[in-house]
Amino acid sequence: MKKFFLEPGLEGLRRLAGLFFAMYAGALAAALDDDFIAMRQASQAGDSVRVAIYARRLQGHVLEPYAAYYQLQSQLENITVSADEIKRFRSRYQDSYLGDRLQGEWLKVLGKTQQWDLFAQAYPDLINGDTELGCYSLQQRFAVNDESAFNEARLLWFNGRDLPESCTPLFDALITAGTLTMEDVWARLRLALELGNVSVAKRINQHLPDNQALNERKLTTAGDNPLRYLEKHRNEIKTRADREIALFAVLRLLRSGPDQAYAYWPRIRERFNETEHSYFMVQLADQAARRLNPRALEWFREAADASAPVPLSDAQLGWKSRAALRTGDWGLLLETIEAMSDREQQAGVWRYWKARALKCE
Numbered sequence: 001m002k003k004f005f006l007e008p009g010l011e012g013l014r015r016l017a018g019l020f021f022a023m024y025a026g027a028l029a030a031a032l033d034d035d036f037i038a039m040r041q042a043s044q045a046g047d048s049v050r051v052a053i054y055a056r057r058l059q060g061h062v063l064e065p066y067a068a069y070y071q072l073q074s075q076l077e078n079i080t081v082s083a084d085e086i087k088r089f090r091s092r093y094q095d096s097y098l099g100d101r102l103q104g105e106w107l108k109v110l111g112k113t114q115q116w117d118l119f120a121q122a123y124p125d126l127i128n129g130d131t132e133l134g135c136y137s138l139q140q141r142f143a144v145n146d147e148s149a150f151n152e153a154r155l156l157w158f159n160g161r162d163l164p165e166s167c168t169p170l171f172d173a174l175i176t177a178g179t180l181t182m183e184d185v186w187a188r189l190r191l192a193l194e195l196g197n198v199s200v201a202k203r204i205n206q207h208l209p210d211n212q213a214l215n216e217r218k219l220t221t222a223g224d225n226p227l228r229y230l231e232k233h234r235n236e237i238k239t240r241a242d243r244e245i246a247l248f249a250v251l252r253l254l255r256s257g258p259d260q261a262y263a264y265w266p267r268i269r270e271r272f273n274e275t276e277h278s279y280f281m282v283q284l285a286d287q288a289a290r291r292l293n294p295r296a297l298e299w300f301r302e303a304a305d306a307s308a309p310v311p312l313s314d315a316q317l318g319w320k321s322r323a324a325l326r327t328g329d330w331g332l333l334l335e336t337i338e339a340m341s342d343r344e345q346q347a348g349v350w351r352y353w354k355a356r357a358l359k360c361e
Contacts, residue, residue: 039070069098076109083118090125100127111136111166116143132164139169150179157184160191162200175207182208186240189214193248194283198223214241219248226252230264237271247276251283258288258295278306282316289319296323297332314344321353330360 038050072089075081086106090099103126110119111133119140126133135156141149153170156163157180174180185207192201198219205214222229226249237246246268253261262284269277281303288296300320303309312320317340324333334357337350344350 039067065093065096065098069102072102073105076106081106083122104128104133107133108136111139116140132166135164135166135170139166142173150174154179157188158191160188160195160197160200162197190244194251212241214245218245222249223252230268234268237268243272243276247280250280254284254287258284258291258293274306274308275310278303278309282310282312286316286319289323297327314340325353330357333357334361
C-alpha cells in the first residue's frame, strides 16, 4: 500500500515557520505578562526578592520601566532607596509618568517618617502633587517656622470633605496655637454636614468641648431618617448643637425636593436665629436653582432680607445668576455677578454675561 506525503514547498514552509514563530511569540508575550502581574503582586506584598527576580526577566521588554519602578517601589517602605536612585530612575525614564509617580510615593514616605531635609529638597521637583503631599509640605514648613504655612493650613481647614491623615497634625497644631477658634470648628462642621459627610463631621466634633459637642447618636439618626428625627425632637431644639443637627436634618429633606423642606421649616423656625434662618434659605434657594425650581429667586430674596443674612459663596452666586438669566432679570444678574469674587468674575462665562447684562439693563 502506497504512502502519500504532502510536500509543502518553499512557500508552505515559510508559512509554517511564521505560524510557529507567532505561536512562540504569543506564548512568550503571555509568559512576560504573567511575570509582570506576579511582579506587581510581589511589590504590593513587599517581597523585594521576588520583585527582583521578575524584573530581571523583563529586561529589554517594553515593560522594563515598570519592572524598575516596582523594584524601587518595593523598597520605599523600608527606606532603603536613596535620593540618587530616585534621580537616576527619573532621568532614565524621563518620558514616562512613572518617574513623577515614584517621586511622589517616595515623598510620602519621607513625610510619614518626617525626614524634612530630604523632603524639602525633593518636593519642588514634583509635577503632580495631591492633598496628602500638600499637607506633608506644610508640615515641613511648620518645622522650620514658616509663618505663611500657618495661613495656608488654616485655609485648608475650611473644607467639608475627608482629608488625608497628613493634614491632621496641621489642624491639631493650629487649634493648640489658637489660630483656629471654636467658631472655625463650627464652620467646618457645618461644611461637612452640608455635604452629608457624617463621619467627617464626627471627627471635627471631637474638637468641641464636651458640653458643646453634638450628640453623635442623634446625628446618625437625623441622617438616616430626617423627617422622623425632626418629628421626634423638634420640641427639644435648645442648644447650638441641637440646632445644627436639626438644620442637617432639614437639609437632608432637600434631597426629596425643596418644596418639602420649605413646607416643614415653619414648624421649627422659631427655634433658630436670623442668621440660621438666612442660612437655611440660602441652602434651599441654591438647591431650587439647581433643579430649575421657579421659586429659587424668591427664596434667595428671603435669605437676603433676613436681619443677619449670610453671604453667598461663588458657587451659590453662580446658581443665583443662572436663575436670574432664566427669568431675564438683567439687573439682578449684573448685581449677582458683581457680588462674586474678583477671580470668579474673570471666568469667561461671567465676563460674557456681565457684558450682556450691561448692554441689556
